[in-house]
Amino acid sequence: MLWMRANLIFPTLLAALFLSVVSAPADVIILKNGRRIVADSVTEAGDKVIYERFGGEVTIPKSLVDRIEKGGYAPRRSRPAPRRGTSDLDPGKQLSSEIRLPDMEIESEMESIVRDGAVDEQYLQFLARTANTGEMERQNAVNAYLVAAFFEARKQRFNQASRWAEQALRLSRRDFNALLLAAQIDIIRQQYGEAIDHLLLAERIEPKSPYALTLLGHAYYYSEGPEKAARYWKQAQALRPDEKLAAKLQELIRQAEREAQVEGRFANARSGQFTLNWEGSEVSDPFSREILATLEQQYRDLEFALDYSPREPIMVILYTARQFMDITQAPAWVGALNDGKIRVPVAGLSSVTGELASVLKHEMVHSFIYRQVQGRCPTWLHEGLAQMESGDRLSRAGPALAEIYSESRQIPLAELEGSFMGFDSSRAGLAYAESLAAVAMIRDQYGAYQLPYLLKLLGQGSSMSEAIRSALRTDYADLDAELGSYLKRRYGR
Numbered sequence: 001m002l003w004m005r006a007n008l009i010f011p012t013l014l015a016a017l018f019l020s021v022v023s024a025p026a027d028v029i030i031l032k033n034g035r036r037i038v039a040d041s042v043t044e045a046g047d048k049v050i051y052e053r054f055g056g057e058v059t060i061p062k063s064l065v066d067r068i069e070k071g072g073y074a075p076r077r078s079r080p081a082p083r084r085g086t087s088d089l090d091p092g093k094q095l096s097s098e099i100r101l102p103d104m105e106i107e108s109e110m111e112s113i114v115r116d117g118a119v120d121e122q123y124l125q126f127l128a129r130t131a132n133t134g135e136m137e138r139q140n141a142v143n144a145y146l147v148a149a150f151f152e153a154r155k156q157r158f159n160q161a162s163r164w165a166e167q168a169l170r171l172s173r174r175d176f177n178a179l180l181l182a183a184q185i186d187i188i189r190q191q192y193g194e195a196i197d198h199l200l201l202a203e204r205i206e207p208k209s210p211y212a213l214t215l216l217g218h219a220y221y222y223s224e225g226p227e228k229a230a231r232y233w234k235q236a237q238a239l240r241p242d243e244k245l246a247a248k249l250q251e252l253i254r255q256a257e258r259e260a261q262v263e264g265r266f267a268n269a270r271s272g273q274f275t276l277n278w279e280g281s282e283v284s285d286p287f288s289r290e291i292l293a294t295l296e297q298q299y300r301d302l303e304f305a306l307d308y309s310p311r312e313p314i315m316v317i318l319y320t321a322r323q324f325m326d327i328t329q330a331p332a333w334v335g336a337l338n339d340g341k342i343r344v345p346v347a348g349l350s351s352v353t354g355e356l357a358s359v360l361k362h363e364m365v366h367s368f369i370y371r372q373v374q375g376r377c378p379t380w381l382h383e384g385l386a387q388m389e390s391g392d393r394l395s396r397a398g399p400a401l402a403e404i405y406s407e408s409r410q411i412p413l414a415e416l417e418g419s420f421m422g423f424d425s426s427r428a429g430l431a432y433a434e435s436l437a438a439v440a441m442i443r444d445q446y447g448a449y450q451l452p453y454l455l456k457l458l459g460q461g462s463s464m465s466e467a468i469r470s471a472l473r474t475d476y477a478d479l480d481a482e483l484g485s486y487l488k489r490r491y492g493r
């Protein structure tokens with residue numbers, strides 16, 4: 001899963017019986033075009049209006065303003081149920097469910113390779129030993145490894161899937177299906193350089209394969225940008241692929257062209273860990289350098305906290321507010337978005353505020369976790385870690401959560417493994433607060449080292465239930481009960 005950032009709904013003491021969106025005093029600017037801007041405060045200075053929002057000041061011409069309504073009430077910035085502006089471009093979501101091998105029938109060979117719900121490794125080793133006895137035997141071994149890789153990928157065990165795909169390539173470096181499958185798994189794991197190496201060779205072998213060209217577009221989209229991706233997707237489209245792929249390509253091309261139109265004039269900088277792109281007229285060079293320095297420091301902090309280092313640079317794009325909305329199609333309350341690229345609106349800022357630093361680190365946590373675990377991390381652990389590492393604290397939500405747990409009105413953690421997308425704002429607030437509480441409790445009672453250990457177990461293929469049993473020697477039901485006791489002890493009345 002790939003994620004977005006908006007502030008968590010935290011209750012006041014008066015809302016101890018339930019989590020809800022709290023209203024706070026706000027000023028509202030009504031523009032002449034009808035748009036409303038809700039701000040923490042608004043001041044007028046000559047022919048300018050200055051408003052503060054998300055920890056930074058924004059200046060707009062007074063000529064654009066119809067009127068200012070002072071001291072009204074507006075919803076506190078909240079974290080509603082997650083939604084994506086660009087979910088169709090999420091490689092993990094898209095490719096793990098659409099992995100295909102155009103020149104090979106998988107299902108007919110599955111029964112001989114997968115027994116009792118697991119890959120028969122002894123049988124694979126037997127086939128590998130016979131691979132040198134003839135061309136047919138070698139191809140049988142290659143196909144067997146591809147079946148094993150395909151099976152593991154469908155189970156979202158991508159590290160193991162990659163292992164089997166690479167075994168197939170060791171037996172036959174120029175096998176088109178092996179190159180294609182290895183590349184698809186690389187893209188899901190966000191190993192874009194390796195995917196490109198595999199796909200360029202696949203394209204030389206079959207230059208008119210729309211599948212290889214489509215995947216090259218994906219790899220370049222996340223590593224170099226939308227313009228190059230669109231070129232490959234258009235080449236794939238020109239080869240008249242099947243109807244399903246053609247429709248998907250049309251959608252991808254439209255998205256890439258929209259992004260390229262905006263980002264084509266962006267400045268960029270690279271460091272060892274990041275590719276940073278920004279609108280030069282909106283973000284000064286000193287500001288971009290400060291952001292890059294902040295990202296590098298946060299990266300080092302997370303390497304230590306999560307005991308993991310991503311292998312490839314993380315792309316970060318800075319937008320104006322309008323660019324961000326146009327590109328992501330995200331709701332107005334979204335403060336940032338991570339769809340494989342970290343996308344952040346920075347309109348009106350000239351330096352890294354505390355809020356911006358928190359947003360950047362929150363999204364970077366999601367990138368770290370995804371690259372280590374891919375789609376196997378439950379939402380509550382994903383979001384709990386992102387909140388905790390970016391500086392969110394449980395102190396404000398703690399009393400209300402203690403009350404909820406004492407009345408058994410919490411959402412069981414086992415039900416928070418999947419997306420929070422379908423929750424309304426109140427239930428989403430509870431889900432996020434529980435996520436933070438669970439991670440804080442594990443840190444305080446089991447040790448901070450157990451959190452990266454849980455991620456490591458998930459990356460190795462364990463389910464969350466298995467990881468909890470292995471690392472914490474407990475189960476979901478007992479973890480829920482322990483969380484209730486923890487909240488009562490720390491925040492109960």
